[in-house]
Amino acid sequence: xxxxxxxxxxxxxxxxxxxxxxxxxxxxxxxxxxxxxxxxxxxxxxxxxxxxxxxxxxxxxxxxxxxxxxxxxxxxxxxxxxxxxxxxxxxxxxxxxxxxxxxxxxxxxxxxxxxxxxxxxxxxxxxxxxxxxxxxxxxxxxxxxxxxxxxxxxxxxxxxxxxxxxxxxxxxxxxxxxxxxxxxxxxxxxxxxxxxxxxxxxxxxxxxxxxxxxxxxx
Amino acid sequence: xxxxxxxxxxxxxxxxxxxxxxxxxxxxxxxxxxxxxxxxxxxxxxxxxxxxxxxxxxxxxxxxxxxxxxxxxxxxxxxxxxxxxxxxxxxxxxxxxxxxxxxxxxx
Numbered sequence: 385x386x387x388x389x390x391x392x393x394x395x396x397x398x399x400x401x402x403x404x405x406x407x408x409x410x411x412x413x414x415x416x417x418x419x420x421x422x423x424x425x426x427x428x429x430x431x432x433x434x435x436x437x438x439x440x441x442x443x444x445x446x447x448x449x450x451x452x453x454x455x456x457x458x459x460x461x462x463x464x465x466x467x468x469x470x471x472x473x474x475x476x477x478x479x480x481x482x483x484x485x486x487x488x489x490x491x492x493x494x495x496x497x498x499x500x501x502x503x504x505x506x507x508x509x510x511x512x513x514x515x516x517x518x519x520x521x522x523x524x525x526x527x528x529x530x531x532x533x534x535x536x537x538x539x540x541x542x543x544x545x546x547x548x549x550x551x552x553x554x555x556x557x558x559x560x561x562x563x564x565x566x567x568x569x570x571x572x573x574x575x576x577x578x579x580x581x582x583x584x585x586x587x588x589x590x591x592x593x594x595x596x597x598x599x600x601x602x
Numbered sequence: 603x604x605x606x607x608x609x610x611x612x613x614x615x616x617x618x619x620x621x622x623x624x625x626x627x628x629x630x631x632x633x634x635x636x637x638x639x640x641x642x643x644x645x646x647x648x649x650x651x652x653x654x655x656x657x658x659x660x661x662x663x664x665x666x667x668x669x670x671x672x673x674x675x676x677x678x679x680x681x682x683x684x685x686x687x688x689x690x691x692x693x694x695x696x697x698x699x700x701x702x703x704x705x706x707x708x709x
Contacts, residue, residue: 401604405605409668410667413668413672417671417672417675421675421678421682424678424682428686428687431683432686432690435691454625461620464620465613465617467658468613468658475605575605579659582654582659585654592627593627593643596631598639
């Protein structure tokens with residue numbers, strides 16, 4: 385048994401606070417390893433079909449808006465900064481900046497989703513680029529372009545679903561932070577949601593060049 | 603205090619680098635480098651991901667156990683991508699035996 389003053393910060397199954405903190409982060413890292421496999425399958429499929437249909441994938445890529453893609457990349461990088469600062473505030477036991485940075489992270493995450501929905505997916509749908517719904521692109525390599533848009537909607541859709549989950553979890557963490565449930569001894573929840581949030585950022589860091597940039601914009 | 607407290611200035615430096623690399627990769631997409639466009643885009647993306655993992659995700663200060671999990675994830679990803687792509691891209695190297703061809707196929 386740890387000595388009396390260790391208080392409620394330490395759950396009884398752990399030897400000490402250090403081990404408790406490690407266990408929480410390790411659990412999230414193992415989950416993220418499975419997520420690497422999940423997105424890895426999509427990226428492998430994308431690499432193969434891009435090589436089998438280079439012209440159609442380049443044409444499809446040219447139909448996307450690079451400016452909005454780059455803007456959303458910047459929004460996500462800002463949200464990663466505010467998330468890192470939220471974890472830092474939790475480490476130092478500063479409640480007010482923790483709450484502020486969590487709210488900022490959520491707002492930036494929501495901004496990403498809103499930009500994606502209203503300026504991109506809606507536009508792509510209205511232009512007739514949605515495979516299975518209204519795909520009406522009639523240029524050269526139309527079938528390959530359609531395949532590109534299957535990958536585009538699937539990969540950005542799955543990524544956005546992760547963002548929605550992230551914003552939801554952040555809302556719960558925000559409620560816990562508001563109630564003062566975190567301390568420099570126990571902020572595992574903030575740390576692990578931070579790891580998850582940065583992971584989603586990394587996925588977008590790869591999606592942006594692969595979907596929007598490569599394939600000859602010049 | 604648990605975990606390594608990173609100075610704010612480090613976070614802002616990484617943040618600035620990530621934005622600069624985003625601008626660089628966007629700009630490079632408009633320069634004709636032939637096949638190298640894809641490689642440049644992927645190298646920049648990998649650099650950005652490395653910065654996020656090392657600093658924002660604290661792997662620079664983490665224990666070996668955490669690094670083993672991360673490296674095993676990357677190893678399995680490498681197996682997934684390399685075995686799948688080598689299969690697809692080496693299919694044309696050897697001819698398909700005549701007996702495997704369907705007589706229905708019109709050449």
